[in-house]
Amino acid sequence: MASDLRSFFTHLYCSVCRAEHAIDEAQGVCRACGAALLAGYDLDLARRNLRPSSFEGRVGTMWRYRELLPVLDPGAIVTLGEGWTPLIRLKPGGVAAGMSSLYIKDEGCNPTGSFKARGLSAAVSKARELGIGEVCIPSAGNAGGALAAYATAAGISAHVFLPEDTPRINIQEVRLFGVDLHLVDGLISDAAKAMNERRGPAGWFDMSTMKEPYRLEGKKTMGYELAEQFGWSLPDVIVYPTGGGTGLIGMWKAFDELEKLGWVEGRKPRMVSVQMAGCAPVVKAFEARAPKSEFWEGAATVASGLRVPRAFADHLILQALYESGGCAVAVSDEAALRAMRNAARSDGVLLCPEGAAALAALPVLTESGFLSGGETVVVFNTGIAYKYAEILERSSEGSN
Amino acid sequence: MASDLRSFFTHLYCSVCRAEHAIDEAQGVCRACGAALLAGYDLDLARRNLRPSSFEGRVGTMWRYRELLPVLDPGAIVTLGEGWTPLIRLKPGGVAAGMSSLYIKDEGCNPTGSFKARGLSAAVSKARELGIGEVCIPSAGNAGGALAAYATAAGISAHVFLPEDTPRINIQEVRLFGVDLHLVDGLISDAAKAMNERRGPAGWFDMSTMKEPYRLEGKKTMGYELAEQFGWSLPDVIVYPTGGGTGLIGMWKAFDELEKLGWVEGRKPRMVSVQMAGCAPVVKAFEARAPKSEFWEGAATVASGLRVPRAFADHLILQALYESGGCAVAVSDEAALRAMRNAARSDGVLLCPEGAAALAALPVLTESGFLSGGETVVVFNTGIAYKYAEILERSSEGSN
Numbered sequence: 001m002a003s004d005l006r007s008f009f010t011h012l013y014c015s016v017c018r019a020e021h022a023i024d025e026a027q028g029v030c031r032a033c034g035a036a037l038l039a040g041y042d043l044d045l046a047r048r049n050l051r052p053s054s055f056e057g058r059v060g061t062m063w064r065y066r067e068l069l070p071v072l073d074p075g076a077i078v079t080l081g082e083g084w085t086p087l088i089r090l091k092p093g094g095v096a097a098g099m100s101s102l103y104i105k106d107e108g109c110n111p112t113g114s115f116k117a118r119g120l121s122a123a124v125s126k127a128r129e130l131g132i133g134e135v136c137i138p139s140a141g142n143a144g145g146a147l148a149a150y151a152t153a154a155g156i157s158a159h160v161f162l163p164e165d166t167p168r169i170n171i172q173e174v175r176l177f178g179v180d181l182h183l184v185d186g187l188i189s190d191a192a193k194a195m196n197e198r199r200g201p202a203g204w205f206d207m208s209t210m211k212e213p214y215r216l217e218g219k220k221t222m223g224y225e226l227a228e229q230f231g232w233s234l235p236d237v238i239v240y241p242t243g244g245g246t247g248l249i250g251m252w253k254a255f256d257e258l259e260k261l262g263w264v265e266g267r268k269p270r271m272v273s274v275q276m277a278g279c280a281p282v283v284k285a286f287e288a289r290a291p292k293s294e295f296w297e298g299a300a301t302v303a304s305g306l307r308v309p310r311a312f313a314d315h316l317i318l319q320a321l322y323e324s325g326g327c328a329v330a331v332s333d334e335a336a337l338r339a340m341r342n343a344a345r346s347d348g349v350l351l352c353p354e355g356a357a358a359l360a361a362l363p364v365l366t367e368s369g370f371l372s373g374g375e376t377v378v379v380f381n382t383g384i385a386y387k388y389a390e391i392l393e394r395s396s397e398g399s400n
Numbered sequence: 401m402a403s404d405l406r407s408f409f410t411h412l413y414c415s416v417c418r419a420e421h422a423i424d425e426a427q428g429v430c431r432a433c434g435a436a437l438l439a440g441y442d443l444d445l446a447r448r449n450l451r452p453s454s455f456e457g458r459v460g461t462m463w464r465y466r467e468l469l470p471v472l473d474p475g476a477i478v479t480l481g482e483g484w485t486p487l488i489r490l491k492p493g494g495v496a497a498g499m500s501s502l503y504i505k506d507e508g509c510n511p512t513g514s515f516k517a518r519g520l521s522a523a524v525s526k527a528r529e530l531g532i533g534e535v536c537i538p539s540a541g542n543a544g545g546a547l548a549a550y551a552t553a554a555g556i557s558a559h560v561f562l563p564e565d566t567p568r569i570n571i572q573e574v575r576l577f578g579v580d581l582h583l584v585d586g587l588i589s590d591a592a593k594a595m596n597e598r599r600g601p602a603g604w605f606d607m608s609t610m611k612e613p614y615r616l617e618g619k620k621t622m623g624y625e626l627a628e629q630f631g632w633s634l635p636d637v638i639v640y641p642t643g644g645g646t647g648l649i650g651m652w653k654a655f656d657e658l659e660k661l662g663w664v665e666g667r668k669p670r671m672v673s674v675q676m677a678g679c680a681p682v683v684k685a686f687e688a689r690a691p692k693s694e695f696w697e698g699a700a701t702v703a704s705g706l707r708v709p710r711a712f713a714d715h716l717i718l719q720a721l722y723e724s725g726g727c728a729v730a731v732s733d734e735a736a737l738r739a740m741r742n743a744a745r746s747d748g749v750l751l752c753p754e755g756a757a758a759l760a761a762l763p764v765l766t767e768s769g770f771l772s773g774g775e776t777v778v779v780f781n782t783g784i785a786y787k788y789a790e791i792l793e794r795s796s797e798g799s800n
Contacts, residue, residue: 056457060484060629080748081486081506084460088481088511092555106481109509111488112750113786153748155492169789175796178745229460345578348480348553350512386513386786389569396575 008046009070012037012213015316023070026130026205028212036313037213038253039070043260052232052263060084062118062221068257069122070217076129078154080111082121083221087229087378092346097362101376103235104349104359105222108384112173114305114352115222115382116146119246122218123207124150133157136204138191140243140304141170142383147207148177159204161191167304169387187299189309209244210313219247223254226378227264234258234269236375239361241354241382242273242282242328243308245317252320269378271326272370273317274361276301276333281310282317286328291315302333302391303353305382327370335360340385340395353391355381408446409470412437412613415716423470426530426605428612436713437613438653439470443660452632452663460484462518462621468657469522470617476529478554480511482521483621487629487778492746497762501776503635504749504759505622508784512573514705514752515622515782516546519646522618523607524550533557536604538592540643540704541570542783547607548577559604561591567704569787587699589709609644610713619647623654626778627664634658634669636775639761641754641782642673642682642728643708645717652720669778671726672770673717674761676701676733681710682717686728691715702733702791703753705782727770735760740785740795753791755781 012021016035021027030037050067058064062083071077086106094102107115120143127135136159137147144160151158160174164183174181184191192208199206206212227234234255240248248271258264273282279299285292293314299307311317321328340356343349351359358379365371385392412421416435421427430437450467458464462483471477486506494502507515520543527535536559537547544560551558560574564583574581584591592608599606606612627634634655640648648671655668673682679699685692693714699707711717721728740756743749751759758779765771785792 053457057453060460061486079488081488081509084484086461086481086511088479106511109481109511111486111506111509113784149748149750151748152745169786169792172789172792172796173744173750173785176741176744176750176792177748341576344573344576345552348549348551348577350549350573350576384513384784384786385573386569386784389572389789392569392572392576396572 006066006074007069007072008041008043008067009039009072010042011040013040015313026132028206036210036316039213039217041068041257043257047261052228055228062121062218065221065224068224070214071122071125071129073129076125078121078125078128078150080117080121080149080153082110082117084225085109087226088349090343090347090349093343096342096346098366098373099362099371099377100374103378104355105226105378105380107380107382108352112142112146112149113384113387114142114146115219115247116143118218118221119215120146120150120218123212123214124154124156126214127156127205128154132205134204135207136195136199137161137207138188138195140188140307141166142305142387143209145170145173148174148179151179152177159195161195163187163191167388167390169389187307187309208312209246216246216250216253219250220254222247223251224258227258232263234264235378236269237272237371237377238269239272239274239358239377239379241303241306241358241380242275242317243306243311245273245282245311245313247380247382248273248320249313249316252324268324271320271324272361272365273321273328274358275328275330276303276306276336276357277330278333279307279309280330282314283328283330285314285318286321291318293318303336303357305354306357329361329364331357331360331364337391337395350385351381352383352385352388354383355379406466406474407469407472408441408443408467409439409472410442411440413440415713426532428606436610436716439613439617441468441657443657447661452628455628462521462618462625465621465624468624470614471522471525471529473529476525478521478525478528478550480517480521480549480553482510482517484625485509487626488749490743490747490749493743496742496746498766498773499762499771499777500774503778504755505626505778505780507780507782508752512542512546512549513784513787514542514546515619515647516543518618518621519615520546520550520607520618523612523614524554524556526614527556527605528554532605534602534604535607536595536599537561537607538588538595540588540707541566542705542787543609545570545573548574548579551579552577559595561595563587563591567788567790569789587707587709608712609646616646616650616653619650620654622647623651624658627658632663634664635778636669637672637771637777638669639672639674639758639777639779641703641706641758641780642675642717643706643711645673645682645711645713647780647782648673648720649713649716652724668724671720671724672761672765673721673728674758675728675730676703676706676736676757677730678733679707679709680730682714683728683730685714685718686721691718693718703736703757705754706757729761729764731757731760731764737791737795750785751781752783752785752788754783755779
């Protein structure tokens with residue numbers, strides 16, 4: 001019964017032109033059209049060899065789904081305990097929002113304190129398997145910290161480019177991991193520009209969101225976990241704070257795989273992107289029913305992880321919203337800070353600004369009639385609040 | 401097969417005089433002699449109804465061991481996703497320490513970012529079951545935050561007493577949870593004094609370490625998890641940063657229960673207490689082979705969680721060290737900060753100062769011959785580094 005089979009990963013294909021790419025060498029974006037590549041699996045074979053109960057009693061990390069992840073050599077896996085994060089029911093918070101089944105998926109309980117750990121555990125593991133020795137990333141903060149941690153654990157050199165006004169603790173952790181750090185005047189898009197000027201000559205492998213195919217595979221495990229945590233069923237709605245959008249795209253891919261595997265039935269969740277009023281390119285595009293977004297000028301918000309003026313794979317984010325019957329909404333900084341305070345005071349749950357923004361979208365979604373009170377809703381808290389000391393301070397002052 | 405049995409909890413007994421206490425009402429310390437109370441279970445019945453495989457496929461929190469926890473009404477459980485934390489193998493870090501099987505149990509991946517969540521999830525759940533409406537705690541920081549979170553989630557009023565020089569973020573989170581906060585000039589022992597002046601007249605229930613019987617039960621789940629994560633065997637040595645010592649006492653209790661349940665065999669782990677040179681009452685007592693410790697005057701260390709001049713249940717800590725063939729060692733602040741930097745740079749792992757102190761004890765333990773290189777060693781990282789921004793700053797500067 002194929003007990004030695006470790007992964008059903010078989011191919012890479014372009015998300016736009018469908019061109020296939022070899023899996024035994026390093027791949028970035030599509031060599032034909034420049035779009036994001038996606039990993040494909042032999043799901044028929046997986047279906048014959050696995051069932052939901054196969055995962056019981058396995059390691060409490062995202063690597064419990066190793067057959068549906070792209071690493072072929074288990075010895076290449078770089079793990080710091082990522083994934084298998086708590087799903088917490090908000091009882092008073094649900095009542096306040098008029099929702100009877102409201103959950104927080106708490107990604108703050110990840111190494112380096114954010115959901116970025118999943119993507120970078122997968123991508124760095126695969127980079128190690130492929131013999132890549134030097135990687136680089138532009139980041140709003142958390143992805144840089146996660147890459148620094150996983151690259152260090154893998155013995156791979158890393159170069160991290162952050163906006164110079166990134167929260168102090170994100171800068172400290174990158175320094176502490178001892179990797180090469182560059183602080184750039186501007187936004188994550190400027191950090192990317194500075195990185196790209198150096199990357200080619202230096203031969204660094206680009207770990208930017210959706211510019212290599214494997215961070216997405218790590219992120220998709222959030223979708224597998226939701227299925228397993230809900231007893232192999234899926235919630236009605238997923239509310240997701242959207243910067244680069246890899247998590248949302250990844251979960252939508254996971255739900256498609258789960259359907260093909262025959263492990264879940266019925267309608268897939270409606271996906272909701274939440275952005276900040278001060279940086280809402282996906283919301284703007286969604287409202288215009290556009291296939292892509294436009295660069296958001298003058299991006300500014302307290303939710304540093306959502307200060308992404310344009311996501312590289314915006315077409316895949318929008319596609320997931322349209323296909324799922326979802327939507328996109330923007331909330332104000334003030335609404336996010338209020339939601340942070342309310343969740344702490346009503347349910348004892350600390351959210352990061354991005355997770356708080358997602359929670360703050362609920363009244364908008366119920367008022368518009370998008371959400372009804374009896375639906376099962378999962379709000380993603382993408383990181384740990386303690387990485388946002390300045391905002392905690394503001395928020396805790398507001399509460400007294 | 402007793403599928404409706406939720407807990408095998410049967411009795412409370414005094415850790416010193418063995419006097420039994422009723423379990424259907426609120427209990428603090430022993431009414432006869434004032435010592436700590438311990439929870440007892442019908443382990444024979446548990447053994448007939450459970451086996452190690454019973455836990456597979458269960459919720460990824462410490463409540464997977466609910467039959468061995470003291471809450472009788474599952475509806476009383478207050479959970480924010482605590483426990484079932486990662487066990488991370490330190491490869492380069494192990495090589496550097498001369499250890500082939502070195503692990504970090506990463507308790508930073510808990511709600512409120514510390515191992516305190518376990519104890520307070522158990523104690524607050526039991527308080528809710530018993531109808532207790534108002535609780536109080538003195539804390540060096542993390543326990544206060546955890547109590548604030550769980551009490552809020554339970555709808556119980558909480559009063560938290562912290563030293564006024566507690567790290568800023570610990571103060572912020574208590575404020576954000578909206579509970580009653582008192583900042584006290586002095587150490588945790590002074591915070592306890594200030595609390596005790598108010599507690600009696602106000603009728604608050606005391607949640608101090610080991611002064612009620614159930615925080616210990618939550619903490620003991622660290623021992624059950626180690627057994628399950630190691631495939632129902634136990635490591636040779638556990639290295640534990642020791643302030644109030646509940647985790648160490650709890651694990652030693654868990655190992656005893658696991659032995660009686662017949663789920664583990666062979667010699668139980670040798671327990672090692674690590675304290676700071678600036679506050680080492682347990683080390684001093686251990687070196688004198690004393691049954692109890694003395695109050696440590698002028699306690700001072702960067703590891704705020706270890707600034708505990710005397711643990712209430714010091715006799716149980718020392719008993720676990722003596723019975724297990726363990727020991728107690730003190731390390732300097734500098735050694736702890738160096739260990740923090742080394743773990744980040746070699747293994748991509750961020751430790752809190754207390755966890756770093758425990759790691760810093762390894763060279764002392766190998767040089768003394770206590771540890772040999774082939775043994776399986778687990779070092780506890782009790783909290784998330786991001787709650788220690790000032791120390792991260794110092795440590796990251798030291799690394800450049």
